[in-house]
Amino acid sequence: MRQEDNVSQISVGVDVGGTFTDFILLDGESGTWRTAKVPTTVGDLSDGFLQGLRELDVAPSAIDWLVHGTTAGTNAVLERKGAVCGLITTAGFRDVLELGRRTRPHNYGLSGSFEPLIPRNLRLEVPERIDAHGRIVQPLDEAAVRAAVERLREMGAESVVVHFLHAYANPAHEQRCAEIVREIWPNGHVVAGHEIIREMREFERGSTAAIHAAIRPIVTSYIDRVAERLKDSGYARQLLVMQANGGMMDASVVGENAAHTVMSGPAAGVLAAAEIARAAGVGNVITGDMGGTSYDVAVVVDGEPVITAEKDLAYAVPLRIPMIDIHTIGAGGGSIARVDSAGMLRVGPDSAGSYPGPIGYGRGGKEPTITDANLLLGRINPDAVTGSGGHAPLQEIEAAIDAKIGRPLSMDTVKAAKAVIDVAVNELAAAIRLISIEKGHDPRDFALMPYGGAGPLHAVEIARELGLPRVLVPRFPGLTSALGCILADVRHDFVQTVNTPVRELESADVDRWLADQAKAGKTLLEREGVTVETVEVRHEFDLLYQGQSHVIRLPQRGASFDPETVLADMTAHYQERFGITLPEMVPVLVNIRTTVIGVRKRPDLALFGGGEAKAEVPDASGQRPVYFGERWYDTKVYRREDMGDGSWIAGPAIVEQLDTTIVIDPGAAGRTDAFGNMIIDVNANAASAEASA
């Protein structure tokens, strides 16, 4: 691990999204920043990468830190366009990945399809068996393994998954099998299930390994290509890659951690939100990332994004690695509004997508969307539409909203547009409410941090709906994921299933297992060689009462495993969360988790502050009528770059910047802080706003 001062250095964060690739550069020495946005180049993603760097106007050789988030893997899995994988598994169980847990795609309705990640002809069995206690029931048939590898190679497999029952309890067979496969296999794309997660549940562990194998060849060849081209262009340092857990890793270990890159872009956004809020002195934040097709919600508690290991990437595609817990609902700027056959107004989940997009983009869209409603109500500037750069066809929008919403509901066009926004806001708020409550939080203890191009348009309304007192709009809502890349620490997670009653455990055993996991993490950090300030190790316990299925996760307190502390914490958690205590029941330690974090010195976010405000209330750049509540307000329009530390704007107001539009509703007021954030008090002055109306 190198030790050096990285505060005065140049850091670049790059987030490759589905439509755009975002760049942000922070120059610690001069205290400046630059941003860029280029279309994602689907053919060769590295083209867009290098083009963006050119637009940042920085010599690659001058960059000290380059951190990259990518969705290359996520989409490959979702579209079943991953690498051709083969599976070698326990005799009798080759269909586990196809049969899943006996579910169906929808609660009601019996239609729908499912394609497993590895097709059946590429799933082969070998004789071997280990039981639930990790005892060998049948030895591994090594000759069968060799034969299976040869067959998979003949069938054109690019990567191989070794997945045996109960490998979490005893990985010996998986290890030996993988060893044999690696002797024969021509490349590094071989994974044994327990190497990714050592956790019980064969379908979930197998699916996680299959996701890993499906994207490993894609992610590694992509990262290799980027690294090579960067090197050619003069970049001399390490290429770092974001992970779904909100940490980063060195490109050299991406192969063995390929599954961890899934959803890393959105994770980086939440991480940035947590860091921005922490710098601004706000610990509890709910993030709302609204783009064109979806709204991503996550919860940050005491400055830490909530992590989960229970995500499904899609129907019957579970991924059980620790990820920042992001919940997605199908409501974005492009979500289509319609009246259903019961006469109910619905918004989403169908989306106009990025092409043709909303009617307002003028590219042939015919269905009214949330963005169109915002244009009609004056919230988005119709003369500078982000998606098209041109003028929005307001008359077309009016006609569509009138025909498809207004007339069926007997409302005039403006009221219909407002109804679309109100229904959307309610959906978004409901999603936040359910997610925060599911995690045991009262949303009123949180500030809302909106980002993404469409997030700040609706944040005040959502906050009011939920009773959140404050909205914190970061300086660059449209570049949050790219920024998150720069702010991340190096992070690795480990898990092992224990599944033993707490009172039957020897503390020394648990301490030894935890120490082993910590050591594995530290070794990995050493190998990566990323410069870090300190190394932090955290242990957590997944617990339940014997007979239950849902675990609760509690952090370890104290230096070693103490059953009494764990039991007391568990009782307290139950009392607080569900209002019940269960003294009759037997507590069980299901999994032990270890997180090893190489803490980096972070760039100082104060460089986003525009310096002392010139005047408390900045000059407006324009004025236009905007519809709020039940009527039009003559509303001042400001430019974000005119704000300084201490700038104050009372609603109704619109603040425009390149990557988003902030709406400050009547009765709310925004103040810019030293970090360039705009903090909106949603109930600043309800009374006086009414009076001046």
Added chain:
Amino acid sequence: MTIDPVTLTVIEKGLQQVCSEMDLVHEKTSFSPVISEAFDRSNGIYGLADGRVIAQGELGLPIFVGVMQETTRSVIAERQDLEDGDVILVNDPYLGGTHLMDVKMVRPFYYRGRPWCYLANTGHWPDTGGMVPGGFNSTATEIHQEGLRIPPVKLVQRGEMDDDLVKLVLANIRVAEERIGDIRAQIAALATGARRLTALLDRYGEETVEAAIAELEQRSERMMRSHIEAIPDGTYAASAYMDSDGVVNAPLEVAVDVRVEGSDIHFDLSRSSPPCQGPMNSVWASTLSAVYLAMKHIFPDVPLNAGCFAPIHVEPPEGTFLYAHYPRPVAGCAAEVSQRVVESVLLALSEAIPDRLFAAPAGTSGNLSMGGFDPETGRSYIMYYFSGGGYGGWWAGDGISNGCSTIGISKSQPVEILEQRYPILIEQFALREGSGGAGRYRGGFGVRYRVRLLRGNAKASFLMEHGRFGPPGILGGDAGAPNVIRICRNGEMTSPEHLSKGEGYLLGEGDWIEVETPGGGGYGPAGERAPELIERDRLRGYFDAGPGGPDAPANATTRKESA
């Protein structure tokens, strides 16, 4: 009172959210794996006057779509002495119930000192006493053999739990120690519902919420009517068959006559078989709910409230096994009979609206129960294993494999967890080749699994279906493969006389059970199947026994048995 479209949508979602939060608390705190892992529970809000469903959790078990309002109706009829803070406990099948294991709680909800509605939930308890562990018997001839029957009694009176009653209940069920946790979970869910509903009423006002509920009901009704109007007027008939009632080895017929008139649809089940001796009788609430559920599967977009059912008319099928009276045994009603009722409705409507229908799914909960004593842990256990099967081909694709019962949404338990909890080794869990019915869109595949008892003795019972007849295809598609059970004791193979049902099979160390679950029916003639799909299926070995197919492991086992 007119209500604006936005407020209406907001209240609709608000009521839904109250139910979802109840479901969530119920599920997360439960001990019964059938509730927490298999989601066999339901929570909802029901009308004050007549128990009509106002809202019900979308994550609840589908069979309860129509059951819970019947339960609430029975409680209203039986108990006029309810007070704020009371919670009623009930599982009586004849009073708006299903089987005894579905234990319901009903709580009158008071707003500002006045009764306003009912909150109710149901959770599947792993045991409620009776002749077989787990309650899924297949040979009872009266309800008293099936377990503890609880009429609507006050479990909680003005906030105070009746500990004597709890003792009485717990003394009559197996593995009772975890049930106090389930009782608390169920009460906690109702309390959560009460808090959230109070908040909703505080925010929007009683009058607005009441107006919204009435409006939402009308709109669901309108939507369902518009769907029914699209079905050509006329009469449609179909029959679905149960293998047997478990006691008399002869099939039972569910015969449905459907009459569509404009926007109303009538279901007459009166040509069905008479009441049966064994536990395959269905109580009225289950039968009615099954018809509602079939319609909800065909038209899933209609929001769930009483309005959704208004255009659906079901004649009470008095004199048939679908309208059971005391003391007829009913253990199979929710898990099996209801699925045959659903199937009969799907089959009847398949010719009328082929572009909305699916061929018959496996349509059984496929319950294997094993109860025994594990000498290694020194503990008794009851293992439930519900298996899935193939779904029917549908208008644009093949059926999925290993789908869950149509009346459920429960996940099966992982092999690794089953082997940890019980003294068994599962030697195979595989796709059952060739089990999907052929068709333009073929049925999905069933499952083959084999369970070997490692230690001690155990008693096994089976409550499955489609052993005699495979799930039928529609529009010229073939039927899926029927359910098969094999039991090997001391090296000797048997199958239950009733094919898919049987109980009291005593197993010793090394004995094993193999089950092959049904595949789904095919959609449309097999001759119309696209050649590339046939080639794909061939490549994947879906219709032959490739490596890992039935031959290899089965032979291995035979060798072991004979050795």
